Amino acid sequence: MTVVETERLILRPLTGDDFDDYAAMMADPQVAGGLAEPVGRSPADAWRSLALFIGHREIRGYSHWAVVERATGRFAGRAGPWRPHGFPGLGVGWCLAREHWGKGYATEAARAAVAYCFTELDAEEIISVIRPGNERSVSVAERIGHRLLREIDYKGGPALLYGQQRPCP
Secondary structure, three states: OOOEEOOOEEEEEOOHHHHHHHHHHHHOHHHHOOOOOOOOOOHHHHHHHHHHHHHHHHHHOOOOEEEEEOOOOOEEEEEEEEOOOOOOOOEEEEEEOHHHOOOOHHHHHHHHHHHHHHHOOOOOEEEEEEOOOOHHHHHHHHHOOOEEEEEEEEOOEEEEEEEEEOOOO
């Protein structure tokens, strides 16, 4: 899987070496509570979640990347393309540790993921599934060019389906 660099971030494949930082991020109730995919906050839950993203990369050839600050080398979260079994389309998602909120990293990483999906995965449409009330993610979705498509039922609860079509040449 390709490493993508943006102005302030390195987006590289998630690995087992990311577990401690990943588990700390997922243990935060404000982080875990905003995710479209329900996930527990224990270290075992974080392990399964990390393994899911790494396994997705093995099966599909792409997955969420580790989001790393270029300036410091610090793990900031995860973001990238995503399409597990049963997902309503090729998605782009993001999740950052709370200490990295408000820096624009989610938007920067999500824009890079959208570009990757259109150029490398030849996508015609990209979506994001967002839980109602997660206004931070709605703002990111709108900044990257997504628009609200419709409300859906996802994993037993209401969700907002945001998305965008491939730009016309």
